[in-house]
Amino acid sequence: MPTPELLAPAGTLDHLRTAFAYGADAVYAGQPRYSLRVRNNSFKDVTALAEGIAEAHRQNKAFYLVSNIAPHNDKVRSYLRDLAPILELKPDALIMSDPGLIMLVRETWPDQPIHLSVQANAVNWATVEFWRRQGISRVILSRELALSEIRDIREHVPEMELEVFVHGALCMAYSGRCLLSGYMNHRDANQGACTNACRWNYRPVAHQHDHTGDLIASSCGTGTNTEEPKEILLEEPNRPGSFIPAYEDEHGTYIMNSRDLRAVQHVAELCRVGVHSLKIEGRTKSTYYVARTTQVYRQAIDDAMAGRKFDMGLMDQLEALSNRGYTEGFLRRHLPQEYQSYEQGSSFLGTQQVVGSVVDRSDRWLTIDVKNRFAPGDQLELLTTSGNLRFIAERIESADGRPMGLAPGSGYVVRIPRPDQTPGDLSHSFLTRVDHP
Numbered sequence: 001m002p003t004p005e006l007l008a009p010a011g012t013l014d015h016l017r018t019a020f021a022y023g024a025d026a027v028y029a030g031q032p033r034y035s036l037r038v039r040n041n042s043f044k045d046v047t048a049l050a051e052g053i054a055e056a057h058r059q060n061k062a063f064y065l066v067s068n069i070a071p072h073n074d075k076v077r078s079y080l081r082d083l084a085p086i087l088e089l090k091p092d093a094l095i096m097s098d099p100g101l102i103m104l105v106r107e108t109w110p111d112q113p114i115h116l117s118v119q120a121n122a123v124n125w126a127t128v129e130f131w132r133r134q135g136i137s138r139v140i141l142s143r144e145l146a147l148s149e150i151r152d153i154r155e156h157v158p159e160m161e162l163e164v165f166v167h168g169a170l171c172m173a174y175s176g177r178c179l180l181s182g183y184m185n186h187r188d189a190n191q192g193a194c195t196n197a198c199r200w201n202y203r204p205v206a207h208q209h210d211h212t213g214d215l216i217a218s219s220c221g222t223g224t225n226t227e228e229p230k231e232i233l234l235e236e237p238n239r240p241g242s243f244i245p246a247y248e249d250e251h252g253t254y255i256m257n258s259r260d261l262r263a264v265q266h267v268a269e270l271c272r273v274g275v276h277s278l279k280i281e282g283r284t285k286s287t288y289y290v291a292r293t294t295q296v297y298r299q300a301i302d303d304a305m306a307g308r309k310f311d312m313g314l315m316d317q318l319e320a321l322s323n324r325g326y327t328e329g330f331l332r333r334h335l336p337q338e339y340q341s342y343e344q345g346s347s348f349l350g351t352q353q354v355v356g357s358v359v360d361r362s363d364r365w366l367t368i369d370v371k372n373r374f375a376p377g378d379q380l381e382l383l384t385t386s387g388n389l390r391f392i393a394e395r396i397e398s399a400d401g402r403p404m405g406l407a408p409g410s411g412y413v414v415r416i417p418r419p420d421q422t423p424g425d426l427s428h429s430f431l432t433r434v435d436h437p
Contacts, residue, residue, distance in 0.1 A: 003305050004275055005062070007163070008294050009283040012042040016052050018287045020059050021385045021428040023298030027056065028095060029283065030066030031086075034079065036119070036194070046085050053089045062092040068117035071098055080104055087112060093137065106135055113137045118165065121174055123149070125156035132160045138276065139163070144174060144330050147266065151273045161276040166267065167293050167318075168281020170258040170329060217243050262326040264296060264314050268304035288354040288430045291383060292321055320352035320381075320432065351436040352381060355407070356414075358429040365415040366422070367399065368407070368431055375406035379434040386423035390434065393417065 008019035010027035019027050029043045029052060030036075043049050049065070056063035065086060071079065079101055087109060094112060096102050097119035105112060115138040116122060116131050123142045131139055138161035141150060154162060208218045217233060233243050261281070263270075270278060278301065280293050296314050303311060318326070355374040360367035366382075374380065376396055382389045393416040396404045407414045 001271055001274060001305075002276075004271055004301060005277040006294065006297055006301055007064070007277050007279040008290055009168075009280060009285065010043075010052065010290075011283040011285075012287075013048070013052055013055070014287055015283075015290050016055060016063075018290045018428045019294050020056070020061055022291050022294035023385075024061070024294050026062035026064060026092070026277070027052075028064040028066050028279075030068070030095070031082070033082070034069055034071070034075065035066035036068055046089075049086055049091075050089050053091055056092075057090075064093045064095050064115065065091040066095045066117070067101065068095055068097040068119045070119070071101060076100060076104075080108060095140070102134065102136075110135075115161075115163065116140060118142060125153040128153050128157045128160050128162075132157060137161060140165075140279070142174065143170060143261065147269055147273070147331050150270070150275065154274050158274075162274070163277035163279055164270055164275050165261060165281055166263040166270070166278045166297060168261055169324075170261050170327070172258055259325040259327040260323045261329045262315070262318055262323075263328050263331055264300050264318060265310060265312075266328065266331055267297065267300040268310060271301065271304045286354070287357075287428075288383070288432075289321060291428060291430060292317065295383070295385075295388075316351075320350050320434075322350040352432040352434050354430050355380070355433045356431045358382075358426045358431065359413070361418065361422075361426050364418055365397075366418050366426070366431075367413065367415045370407045370412040370414055371410055372433070373406060373409045374431075374433045381432045381434055382419070382422065383430040383432060384423045384426060385428055386425055389419060389421055389423075391419040393419075 005025040006023060007026045007028060008015075008024035010016040010019060010029040016027050016029070029049070031049070032044055043052060053063045067079075067083070069075065083105070092113065093115045094105065095115045095117050096105070097117035102114060105114065114136050116136050118140045120131075120139075121142050122128055122131065122139050123145060128139050128141075140163040141153070143165050145153075150162065150164060208216060210216045217235075233245055235241075235243055267278065278297060280290075280297060282289055282293070296317050299311070300314055303309075353372055355372045356368035356370045358366055359369045374393075374396075376394055377392060379390065379392055382391070395417055396407055397415050398404055399413050399415060404414060
């Protein structure tokens, strides 16, 4: 079976370089105007994209340009004009969802490879075959599919490349087609401005009905009424005075917070099925997130291709990341016993917290750009492209050699003794504090 591509997110050039350093075969990034990531996206102009595409090609890696919005007329008008100078840079493919934009690109640049975005919601083999006949070279399948359905699509349309998400945030909507942010905050998820309103912390507010029957806040404090189905008036703590009605019945509420997808335990099966690309979500996440997830999924792919047994420790390594609890999504409906404990009790802060990045080294010292507090005696882990090393730093000094009782947090640069067995290459290295060994 061919080795699948490992595809990582790149919100910035630093994310791109980190992904490649930890083993990604390709990255995806997009212009804020035409992709679903407006915030934390440094690829705002042709110059930044040119540097990213050139960097990828220097390393014999792939760079995919995301153009997957649901465009209104104004963006259709400007799309080809804005795309033309970028295509001169030769990105390896466009990731697109809108049939109209796909038609325009196919007419203007018939040889340009196009991958169908997950936003297009391909969930069956007939849809995949349809897009194959339109000249699409790869389909990114919806997250709502089971392993058996992916296998069935592979068998029905063997000519089509398939891509599957294996890690990252999930939406309470069909593969991201959500209206909640646009309805509540006037920031449209399908235009790249999602506020993740489904994940906010809400509190119930005492309420009553107005003359039209709508719910309004009352003055008697926090609480709910006792009618069935249950009615709740919610207030988001960061937006006091802004109330949102929600209705709860036997199926739950209409505002939900999904767990994060983690499918590392299914990498071997996805390889056997013949999936061409395994994709990590998270263009707005940190470089540490990119490093950790890419490292873990790189090992999972390499182990699967070498016929090695799945390393359950990889699931623990992903627990080091901040997460909303993990799920394997729709890949299986019933979990076997050995995975039950991984579905309960996840720390939302993760078992580790990144406390800094290595910015310099000598034979005796590591210089750390501090991100979060850590102190002498803390158990630390050094995450590097050559492997990870756990140790305890018994001493912390300022950059000029003065002893420090702790590294207070962001804005400080400190040094710690270089532990034995430290790898030689410490570029793109991170230091974490192990809170739950």
